[in-house]
Amino acid sequence: MKLIFKTASAFLLLAWSSIALNAQTTSTDESWESVKKQAIAEHKLIFVDLYFTGCAPCAQMDKEVFPNPKVASLLETNFITFKSDILKEEIGKKLSMKYGVTGFPTFIFMNADGRVIDIAGGFQNADQFTVLLENAKDLAKKGILKKYSPTINEKEYPDFYVQAYMAGKRNVPFDVIDTYLKSKDTTEEVSFVIITGLRVGKQYDDPFLFGSKKLAQDYGRSSVTGHVFTILQRRKKEFEKTNDLKGFKELLAGAKELYTPEEWTKYEGILLKDFGVEKVVTKNPYTLQK
Template sequence: MKRFFKIASAVLLLASSSIALNAQTNPADESWELAKKQAQKEKKLIFVDLYFTGCMPCAQMDKEVFPDPKVAAVLSKDFVTFKSDILKEEIGKKLCMKYGVTGFPTFLFMNADGKVIDIAGGFQNVEQFTALLQNAKDAAKKGIFKKYSPQINEKEYPDFYVQAYMANKRNVPFDVIDTYLKSKDATDEVSFVIVTGLRVGKQYDDSFLFSSKKFAQDYGRWNVTTHVFGILQRKKKEFEKKNDLKGFQELVNDSKELYTPEEFTKYSGILLKDFGVEKVVTNPYTLQK
């Protein structure tokens, strides 16, 4: 695909230039800065693809969507594109940390100053992805951006969170997270990405659901809907114990406006399926021959 910056690969290709820079001479952070500088120079937006080798929907995007003429034309005209393998490249890990990314692929839509227009993820077909690009262009023209600060500053985050993303030390004791969150505003950016990025559950579920619509407006639907779905899966067990299908349906419906109609049909179907049906797990080692 044209004009994808491949960080820490053999070369870094600058789309509108014939210059090829050896990535080994350009640290990952410098390569990211080059992408932003190009976007500023060409007055374009930035599209970031966060992926990892072996991710099936990531590979499907590479094969079926990015090369499509309609998609390629929009990206070529209006975006500087930037691609990073989050398991191999430091800048990918930093971007995941910054935005509390947990699923892949994740797509970031930004302006040249690093202000986030939107975040999306998962496999998107050509029509869906083209719509995302158009929506990003429209929002940028209107000056509508998310609340994320434009720069990546590791000092803004507690050490346990930095280590979770940069060193893959994700088994953080809940009391450590809880102590930090209780000392901060629950609605600020760092608190939000800690809760969603580390998938903090149960004790923070109700407050997150209460603020979910505001979070979606401030930080984008992708991280919010992903986390809400996890919360509702946990809540399902509580409602099953009370045999309260009606109550659970009402809770699920409360989150409806967070999702597109297609998404809500899919996820509500998953959540409501087999409500109260005992899940029987057979141990294969106990089966008689």
Template sequence: MKHIFKIASAFLLLASPFFALNAQTQSTEESWELVKKQAVAEKKLIFVDLYFTGCMPCAQMDKEVFPDPKVAALLSADFVTFKSDILKEEIGKKLCMKYGVTGFPTFLFINSDGKIIDIAAGFQTVDQFTALLQNAKEAAKKGNFKKYSPEVQEKDYPEFYQQAYMAGKRNVSFEVVDAYLKSQSSLLSEVPFVIITGLRIGREYDDFFFKNIKTLYKDYGKSSVNCQLFHILQRKRKEFEKNDDLAGFKKVLDSSKEYYTSDEWTRYEGILLKDFGAAKTSDNPYTLQK
């Protein structure tokens, strides 16, 4: 009887968006399985909030966005919610490993079969977040899903990648990663993709990423691709700086602009241009001065 009561209590907790997103109870493999079963039973989508204690944007979401009536109504009507502290809970670490998560908060939008609809990261305003929820609903109705496999299978990942996420051993040598990636039949597959983006692998893999960015964007979504692209542009900047080639670097930036929103690009362009000195005369409010 006690066991049944505990399971029922967990179901009630996870069924409420407000409580689920603010609860301090531990998220486990068992509670994750309950969420997936509940989504099937209620024919709802799944919303996952991956966060850690001390993350300011995460706390800001909890304070300003999740309690908003519009957000709460959408979550309650169409989603089963799940929240996990990625520094303390194994299931959070596994989900981060699965999707190569590097920034927080990260939000996963998943259907009841485990298919990824979308991934988003960072603080979202109420309007931005409600748009993400609405877009996820529409994409799911149309059957538009990303290429990720539905289940977390630890055996699919090499030991160094598992250890990077599950044990925090992220100082993996390029040679180790390079040897693994060169043994793979396609770098466009899920596991090579999350290794490259999750561990921010560069060098010749930057050129691969640039060459295949449209395919990767379509297959795996905006969040991981944009994050990796920004790191690539930071590395590219150093190459162009050696020859003081601002014009050449701006051409590279122009080819990348389409993958960001106008607000994102305003911010990132200012950061990426600052070391060339051009930012001194810019009207860009996000520009970082020397």
């Protein structure tokens, strides 16, 4: 029995090594279309891993999680895997643009038609990632999908947003974004990814924050909670000006339900730490900076 298990484990490691090796070749629009065709032909789901070379959590996933026998088995049996370096490959940039991705790694789970089942980000240990895979299978079986359209069409987006992702020109003046958004429904897909992808604030913060539960249902909890955290960081500065810790805690209480207990313990601690104390801002090397 031990010999069988070791042989099976070795096979799964080899299977994932093969997937990882294939991912080192350049991913293109054509290879992305081939993945969708393969998923349809084999009646499988699609797993997209958006990463970049030099991203420590991305490398940690490759080293510790994807080779895990249970993870490798679930991926091999149920998914067609597509990995793309978002700094080197055009299709990776397009997928990041499509879903307003700002942190890496980002994982997108889709059905064979390219409809999004769920989006998740950051390092996930083997147990956490197994849950994501199992949940994606279950949601797909029930036909519970997100609101994103299944195709990438650059013409749907304003030029400033396309340039932000495709050319790295992310310092878009607020008035340019505002001119576009104020004539749109900000709960629709293109407006949503512009707001989250470019971290748009000011008058767009409160509608996003108070509509976050519905937005999470439509576009994925991970996509929404990341921006909500950014909003709460901005709002913290406002409450600090009047030293209104009670008011800030009340605002946090309204956002708590979006997060898992483990996430909330972490993020609430960050948000409440040194309230009112001047802080030095540091950049996260694993996110796109506006």
